[in-house]
Every structure is written in C-alpha cells, then in structure tokens.
Amino acid sequence: MGYVFAVVGALGNVGRTMQGILAQSDIEIDGLVLMDVPDNAGTKVGWRGRECAVVAAEPAAFEAVDIALMSAGAEASKALSPEAARRGCVVIDNSTAFRMDPNTPLVVPEVNPEDLESHRGIIANPNCSTIQMVLVLKPIHDRWKIKRVVASTYQAVSGSGKAAVDDLFAQVEAFVAGAEMVANVYPHRIAFNALPHIDVFLDDGYTKEERKMIDETKKILDPSISVTATTVRVPVVNGHSESLNIETENPFDLEEVRSALAEFPGIEIQDDPGSNLYPLAINADGKDATYVGRLRRDHTIENGMNMWCVSDNLRKGAALNTVQIAQALIERDLVRVP
Amino acid sequence: MGYVFAVVGALGNVGRTMQGILAQSDIEIDGLVLMDVPDNAGTKVGWRGRECAVVAAEPAAFEAVDIALMSAGAEASKALSPEAARRGCVVIDNSTAFRMDPNTPLVVPEVNPEDLESHRGIIANPNCSTIQMVLVLKPIHDRWKIKRVVASTYQAVSGSGKAAVDDLFAQVEAFVAGAEMVANVYPHRIAFNALPHIDVFLDDGYTKEERKMIDETKKILDPSISVTATTVRVPVVNGHSESLNIETENPFDLEEVRSALAEFPGIEIQDDPGSNLYPLAINADGKDATYVGRLRRDHTIENGMNMWCVSDNLRKGAALNTVQIAQALIERDLVRVP
Numbered sequence: 001m002g003y004v005f006a007v008v009g010a011l012g013n014v015g016r017t018m019q020g021i022l023a024q025s026d027i028e029i030d031g032l033v034l035m036d037v038p039d040n041a042g043t044k045v046g047w048r049g050r051e052c053a054v055v056a057a058e059p060a061a062f063e064a065v066d067i068a069l070m071s072a073g074a075e076a077s078k079a080l081s082p083e084a085a086r087r088g089c090v091v092i093d094n095s096t097a098f099r100m101d102p103n104t105p106l107v108v109p110e111v112n113p114e115d116l117e118s119h120r121g122i123i124a125n126p127n128c129s130t131i132q133m134v135l136v137l138k139p140i141h142d143r144w145k146i147k148r149v150v151a152s153t154y155q156a157v158s159g160s161g162k163a164a165v166d167d168l169f170a171q172v173e174a175f176v177a178g179a180e181m182v183a184n185v186y187p188h189r190i191a192f193n194a195l196p197h198i199d200v201f202l203d204d205g206y207t208k209e210e211r212k213m214i215d216e217t218k219k220i221l222d223p224s225i226s227v228t229a230t231t232v233r234v235p236v237v238n239g240h241s242e243s244l245n246i247e248t249e250n251p252f253d254l255e256e257v258r259s260a261l262a263e264f265p266g267i268e269i270q271d272d273p274g275s276n277l278y279p280l281a282i283n284a285d286g287k288d289a290t291y292v293g294r295l296r297r298d299h300t301i302e303n304g305m306n307m308w309c310v311s312d313n314l315r316k317g318a319a320l321n322t323v324q325i326a327q328a329l330i331e332r333d334l335v336r337v338p
Numbered sequence: 339m340g341y342v343f344a345v346v347g348a349l350g351n352v353g354r355t356m357q358g359i360l361a362q363s364d365i366e367i368d369g370l371v372l373m374d375v376p377d378n379a380g381t382k383v384g385w386r387g388r389e390c391a392v393v394a395a396e397p398a399a400f401e402a403v404d405i406a407l408m409s410a411g412a413e414a415s416k417a418l419s420p421e422a423a424r425r426g427c428v429v430i431d432n433s434t435a436f437r438m439d440p441n442t443p444l445v446v447p448e449v450n451p452e453d454l455e456s457h458r459g460i461i462a463n464p465n466c467s468t469i470q471m472v473l474v475l476k477p478i479h480d481r482w483k484i485k486r487v488v489a490s491t492y493q494a495v496s497g498s499g500k501a502a503v504d505d506l507f508a509q510v511e512a513f514v515a516g517a518e519m520v521a522n523v524y525p526h527r528i529a530f531n532a533l534p535h536i537d538v539f540l541d542d543g544y545t546k547e548e549r550k551m552i553d554e555t556k557k558i559l560d561p562s563i564s565v566t567a568t569t570v571r572v573p574v575v576n577g578h579s580e581s582l583n584i585e586t587e588n589p590f591d592l593e594e595v596r597s598a599l600a601e602f603p604g605i606e607i608q609d610d611p612g613s614n615l616y617p618l619a620i621n622a623d624g625k626d627a628t629y630v631g632r633l634r635r636d637h638t639i640e641n642g643m644n645m646w647c648v649s650d651n652l653r654k655g656a657a658l659n660t661v662q663i664a665q666a667l668i669e670r671d672l673v674r675v676p
Contacts, residue, residue, distance in 0.1 A: 148638050152490035152581035154532040154570065176514045187614035194492040194572055194579045194619055196632050196646040201611035205634030226638035230581040230646065232492065234532055234572050241532045243490035243568040245583075273539035276525035281532055294534050296543030300486050300564035308534040308568065 002028030003335065005326070006065040006089070008057050008080065009072035010034035011043060013162050014094060017319035018069045023048050025323055027330065033065055036072075059083035066335055069322045070094060085121025085337050090329060092123050092322045096208075099124040099216060106219050109324040110266045111138045115220075116328055121337035123325055126220060127212040128317030129153050129231060129240055132290045134220050135316070136244065136309050139264040140257060141221060144303070145249035151213060151229040154241035155198060156281060157190060159313050160233075164190070168235055186233065195233040207231055239281030240313040248303040254295065257305065261292050266316070271295055279310035287312055288320055340366030341673065343664070344403040344427070346395050346418065347410035348372035349381060351500050352432060355657035356407050361386050363661055365668065371403055374410075397421035404673055407660045408432060423459025423675050428667060430461050430660045434546075437462040437554060444557050447662040448604045449476045453558075454666055459675035461663055464558060465550040466655025467491050467569060467578055470628045472558050473654075474582065474647050477602040478595060479559060482641070483587035489551060489567040492579035493536060494619060495528060497651045498571075502528070506573055524571065533571040545569060577619030578651040586641040592633065595643065599630050604654070609633055617648035625650055626658055 005022060009015040015036070022029060032047055035057035043054040055061050057076065062068060062084035070077050070084075070093040077097040084091050098104040105115035106124045111134050116123060126134070129151075137146055157164045164185040171181040171191035183189045187197070199208035206214075209231040217227045234241075262269045270279045271293035279291035290311040298304030311317055329335050343360060347353040353374070360367060370385055373395035381392040393399050395414065400406060400422035408415050408422075408431040415435040422429050436442040443453035444462045449472050454461060464472070467489075475484055495502045502523040509519040509529035521527045525535070536547035544552075547569040555565045572579075600607045608617045609631035617629035628649040636642030649655055667673050 150488045150583045150638075152568075154492070154572065172510050173514050176511050188618055189620060192573060192575050192620065194574055196579070196581070196616050197611075197614065205611065205632065228583060228636045228638045228642070228644060230490075230583075230632065230644055232579075232581065232646075234492065235530060236532055236573075237530050241534070241570075243534070243570065243581075245488045245566060245568075273535075273543065276535065278534050280526055282527060282530065294543065294568065298488075298566045300488075300566045304566070306566060306568055308570075 002030035003066040003330070004031040004033065004064055005029055006033040006035055006062065006068040008035040008068055008070040010045065010054055011036045011040050012071060013158055013314055014071040014318045017314045018071065018322060019045070019047055021315070021319050021323045027327060033061065035061055059087070062087045062089040065089040067092065067326050067329070069326070071318065081122050088337050090119070090121055090123070090335055090337060092125060092325045094125040094318050094322055098122050099126065100219065106216060107325055108134055108220060108321060109328045110135055110264065112220050113328045116325070116332060116334055119334065125318065125322045125325065126216045127209070128159055128313040129155060129209065129242065130213050130216040131317050131321055132240060132309055132311035133213065133242060133244065134217055135266050135290050136261065136292055136307070137217070137221060137225070137246070139260040140246060140248065141225065143260055144252045146225050146246060147249050148226040148247040150245040151227060152243045153229065153231045154234045154236065155231060156236040156238045156240055156313055157233065158238040159240065160185060165237060168237070190233060190235050192235065196230060198231040198233055236281045237285070238312060238314060239284040239310055240317060241279070241281055241308065241310045244307050244309055245298060246305050246307070247301055251303050254297055254305065258295055266290055267292055269293065279308055281310055284310045284312050288315055290316055340368035341404040341668070342369040342371065342402055343367055344371040344373055344400065344406040346373040346406055346408040348383065348392055349374045349378050350409055351496055351652055352409040352656045355652045356409065356660060357383070357385055359653070359657050359661045365665060371399065373399055397425070400425045400427040403427040405430065405664050405667070407664065409656065419460050426675050428459060428461070428673055428675060430463060430663045432463040432656050432660055436460050437464065438557065444554060445663055446472055446558060446659060447666045448473055448602065450558050451666050454663070454670060454672055457672065463656065463660045463663065464554045465547070466497055466651040467493060467547065467580065468551050468554040468558070469655050469659055470578060470647055470649035471551065471580060471582065472555055473604055473628050474599065474630055474645070475555070475559060475563070475584070477598040478584060478586065479563065481598055482590045484563050484584060485587050486564040486585040488583040489565060490581045491567065491569045492572045492574065493569060494574040494576045494578055494651055495571065496576040497578065498523060503575060506575070528571060528573050530573060534568060536569040536571055574619045575623070576650060576652060577622040577648055578655060579617070579619055579646065579648045582645050582647055583636060584643050584645070585639055589641050592635055592643065596633055604628055605630055607631065617646055619648055622648045622650050626653055628654055
C-alpha cells in the first residue's frame with residue numbers, strides 16, 4: 001500500500017523541486033495533491049506523465065492526504081499544518097513556523113532521524129544554510145566534539161524565490177543592454193554585488209538567517225555547539241556556498257576528518273586543489289550531495305580547520321530533505337498522527 | 339619644487355587608477371612618465387589635459403624619475419625596482435616581489451607610516467584584501483589587542499585585471515544571449531558562481547592570497563596577531579567585501595569599538611540595519627574609504643565581534659594606497675634612496 005502526498009506551495013521554487021524529487025523517488029505514491037494559494041487553483045501541472053490541477057490550500061484539502069510537504073511560508077503553515085495534522089496528515093514543513101517549537105522535531109535525516117520518533121504530526125525542515133552545515137558538522141562532532149563554528153555564507157538567489165531569480169536575470173539583462181539595473185526584490189541590486197543581509201534584522205544586529213544557523217544547529221546537533229555566522233547573498237542562481245571555520249574539543253588528524261566526511265551519507269569530497277577541484281555552486285546545482293573541499297588545518301588554534309561546503313539549497317537545503325524525512329518516516333513506520 | 343612620477347604598468351587596471359588619483363592629488367607633480375611592456379610603447383594616454391606617450395619599462399627610463407608607482411607584476415618588479423632605486427628613484431611596488439623581504443617596508447600609511455623611515459629605495463604596497471583588513475584591525479588592536487581573526491572574503495574580479503572583468507562581462511552577455519558561458523581567465527566560470535580559489539595553491543592547502551592576508555598582517559600590524567582566511571572570488575566587478583570575526587585579548591564595549599573605528603582615518607561606518615544601510619561593493623566602487631558595518635558582538639567567545647568591511651580594491655587596495663605612501667614619503671622628507 002502506498003501513500004497520498006500533498007505538495008503545498010506547489011508553484012514555488014521549492015514546491016516544483018519537491019514534485020520533481022517525488023517523481024523520481026522510489027516511495028510508493030498512490031496520489032499527489034498539489035495545493036497553492038486560491039488564486040492559482042486550477043493551474044495544470046504535469047507529474048509522472050499525468051496532469052494535476054492545483055487546488056486551493058485549505059484544511060479540507062488534507063482529508064485524504066497521508067504526508068504533506070509544506071513550502072508555503074510561515075503564516076500559511078501556522079494556519080494549515082495543525083489543521084492537516086488534526087485530519088491525520090503528517091506535515092513536513094519547510095517554513096520557520098515550527099522549527100524552534102520544542103514539541104516539533106527539526107530533522108536532517110542523516111543527522112538526527114531518531115528525533116522523528118516523538119513527532120506529533122508536524123516535523124520541521126531546517127533552514128537551507130543550516131542543513132548543509134549540520135550535515136558536515138555531524139561526523140566531525142561525533143568523533144572530535146565541536147566547540148565552535150564561525151560561518152560565512154555565499155547564498156544563492158533561488159533561496160528567495162522565483163521573483164528574486166527573475167530580478168537577478170532582469171538586472172543582468174539591463175546591464176547587457178546598457179540600461180539601469182533596478183532592484184525589485186532585495187533592498188539593493190544583487191547583480192555584481194554581495195548583500196550582507198538575508199531575512200530581517202534582529203535587535204542584536206544579527207539577521208534572522210544568521211540566528212537560524214545558530215539556534216537550529218543547537219537543536220539538531222548539540223546545544224553545546226557555539227555557532228556565529230555572517231550570511232551573505234551573492235549573485236549565484238542556485239547553490240549555497242559556506243566558508244566554515246571549525247574548532248573541536250579533541251585533537252584530530254586531518255586525513256581522518258577527510259575520511260569521516262567522505263564516509264558520511266550525503267557528503268561528497270571534492271578536494272584536489274592541484275587540478276582546480278573544489279566545490280562550486282554551478283556544479284552542485286541540481287545535485288543531491290553536499291560537497292566539501294578546501295579542507296585544511298587552521299594554524300591559529302590548537303584544534304581548528306577550515307573548509308568550503310556547497311549544496312543545492314532548493315534540493316538538500318529544502319525539497320530533497322523533506323522527501324528524505326518522508327522516507328525516514330515510512331521506514332520507521334511513523335506515518336501517523338499520534 | 340615638485341616631483342617626477344612614473345606609473346609602471348600604466349595600461350593595466352591599477353595603473354590607470356593610479357593616473358586618475360595622481361591627476362586629482364595635490365602633490366606637486368612636475369612630470370609623469372608612463373611605462374608599460376615594450377609592445378605598448380607609443381600608446382597615447384591623456385593625463386591632466388595633456389597627452390602622454392607610454393614608454394617601454396626599462397632601467398634607463400627611471401633616470402629622471404623621483405617616485406615610481408609600480409604595478410607590473412612580481413617578475414617585472416624584481417627586474418626593474420632595484421635598477422630604478424640604483425638610479426635614485428624611490429619605488430612603491432604593488433606586486434608580491436618585495437612584500438615579505440625583511441629589508442622592505444610594507445606600508446598602509448594610516449597604520450604603519452613609521453616603517454617608511456627605514457626604506458632603502460623600495461616600499462611594498464600590501465595585497466588588496468590585506469590593506470582594507472589591517473586598516474580596520476588597527477584601531478581595535480591599539481586599544482583592545484587583537485588575538486585572532488577569521489576572515490572570509492568576497493573579492494571582485496577587477497583584482498585579476500582587465501581580462502578577468504572582460505571575461506565576466508562576456509559570460510554574462512553569453513547568458514543573456516542564451517549561449518554557453520566560457521571561462522578564459524579563471525579555471526571555472528565566474529558568472530553566477532563563487533570560486534574559493536584566488537592566486538595559486540600552496541602545499542598546506544591554503545592559497546597564496548590567503549597566505550598573504552596571514553603573513554602581511556603580521557608584518558604590518560603585529561606578529562602576535564593570528565589570522566586564518568578563506569579567500570573567494572565572486573561575480574562583483576569592483577570592490578572587495580570581507581566577513582571578519584575578531585577576537586580581542588581585552589574586553590570591549592561595542593559602542594567604543596564603533597567610535598574607535600569611526601574616528602580612524604580612512605574608515606567610514608555604514609551601519610544602520612533598520613534602514614538597510616551596510617557596506618556594499620557597488621557603493622564602495624570609486625571611493626577612497628574602507629566601509630565598515632554589520633558590527634555586532636560574537637556571543638560564542640568572551641571578547642569577540644563580527645563585522646563586514648568593503649573597499650575599492652583598485653583604489654585603497656592598490657592605487658590609492660601607493661599614492662598615499664608617496665604622500666607620506668614627501669611629508670616625511672623620505673624621497674631619496676639612501
């Protein structure tokens with residue numbers, strides 16, 4: 001017996017990627033319900049050779065659904081997810097709505113699948129920049145115990161949705177045409193620029209994106225890990241890059257770190273500087289792995305290392321991780337609302 | 339009585355910027371000799387309303403020159419700078435040739451002008467990404483003593499020369515035309531990408547650019563400061579951005595750090611997140627200042643802070659700093675080869 005899935009926010013960047021990943025997945029899928037805002041209801045979308053009509057996202061639409069992959073923003077999720085769960089549908093939510101809720105597991109399946117056991121109908125998908133980072137931190141933390149991480153990100157425009165990608169393209173087209181580059185989505189132009197501003201600013205000067213990397217890492221991995229972050233948007237279409245400086249409690253051999261990373265599921269090492277091989281956003285785009293390279297010892301502290309980590313923020317950073325959570329729920333027989 | 343200047347590498351990105359800054363400067367300039375590779379000799383270039391013919395860069399051409407601003411690469415500098423100095427010309431060299439030579443001062447005039455006193459005819463201009471960083475570190479180090487810096491850079495393509503900028507533009511034009519984006523200068527495409535690779539790789543996995551930030555900071559500021567760096571090229575035309583995580587020996591008040599930075603020559607604070615004000619490469623382009631923003635406490639260590647610092651890498655990162663060194667030499671009556 002298979003499952004009925006829903007994708008909520010079906011016409012967004014992440015929603016479309018979810019459909020693509022579900023189409024390729026070997027999960028037994030008996031039906032797919034595509035939901036979006038009422039204005040988009042009726043839009044036809046192809047899936048596994050069939051044509052699906054988008055329906056309005058509303059509580060009743062979840063009646064026959066077993067697993068809903070939700071990527072419709074925090075407001076919609078707050079309104080819909082509890083209603084869906086009440087109807088017996090397990091929600092895997094990609095918004096910020098439930099991530100820090102103590103009753104909601106926040107899961108990267110390779111890192112903390114055991115947290116799924118306690119779900120009450122809603123599972124939160126972490127922030128994109130957090131997912132690829134904790135995936136890389138996990139095998140290091142398990143063996144050498146991580147004390148502190150200093151992260152600087154180079155985040156792609158696709159993370160802000162289709163309108164932002166269109167805006168980047170429009171700016172680049174204007175440049176080539178000799179016209180003025182106008183910013184419609186971000187407060188400043190993103191073409192040929194680097195914006196140290198992702199999500200809103202908080203009182204202490206950090207952005208919410210930076211705060212997510214700090215808080216979500218503690219929740220997923222270990223509250224004792226200290227993270228500080230500077231998150232930056234760069235004119236890359238898809239694929240987040242991260243410069244990570246990691247300090248461990250225990251001394252490590254760099255080649256053992258490399259092996260531990262290489263053996264961990266979801267990670268691929270691309271680290272051969274001599275042949276100009278290192279992770280690149282344009283190569284990670286469309287791939288499932290999180291790529292690690294530029295691994296080297298940080299000589300300024302006793303147990304420190306630097307690395308460069310790149311992943312497709314729409315796939316592992318969002319859509320793929322939600323499908324992997326669904327898979328883990330199925331394997332653990334947890335597709336039910338307690 | 340004024341000075342005869344030379345600009346060597348006159349047709350490069352930095353050489354042209356040097357000419358522009360000299361044209362605007364209030365240094366008394368009695369003559370300007372433009373030098374470049376023999377193939378470019380005879381090229382006519384306008385300067386202060388006159389037309390100058392480029393001459394071949396060779397030892398004899400320095401005979402009547404008082405101060406040479408050299409931006410012709412390390413090989414040319416190794417060959418020419420000692421010859422120029424032998425002819426009584428003080429050389430301010432923008433290449434790597436003499437930066438780490440213990441007999442050559444490495445100077446950012448706001449930071450270590452006193453090092454000029456001991457020059458023997460050649461003064462080295464630091465690497466672009468180092469200059470803006472040490473400028474920002476200096477007022478903090480003076481008062482609170484810096485222990486360690488973790489730097490991640492977002493460096494502009496102009497730092498690789500005109501061919502690299504042309505290549506970025508060609509890639510963007512190809513994209514808009516629906517054609518393939520071809521990489522001619524870097525080993526990979528730079529348009530819509532982030533390359534964790536600037537200058538060549540060294541044996542320990544660091545790039546030479548990263549090594550420069552580490553070693554030059556020690557030489558300019560204090561050998562006791564530990565720097566670790568990840569240097570990254572982004573598709574920005576001009577203006578380097580840096581994410582800096584700084585740990586001090588002594589406890590600081592963040593507002594006092596802000597004041598110390600604001601009062602320091604060459605630094606401008608742009609830090610009002612509420613109105614989306616923070617340093618941006620597109621705003622620093624063409625400006626003399628080094629801009630600092632996103633200043634905030636790093637909660638993971640006792641005395642830590644994060645900031646975002648942006649400067650025009652062709653101006654303060656290269657051409658402007660050499661002219662400022664010339665100015666400092668003149669003010670200190672050091673325009674002579676001992």
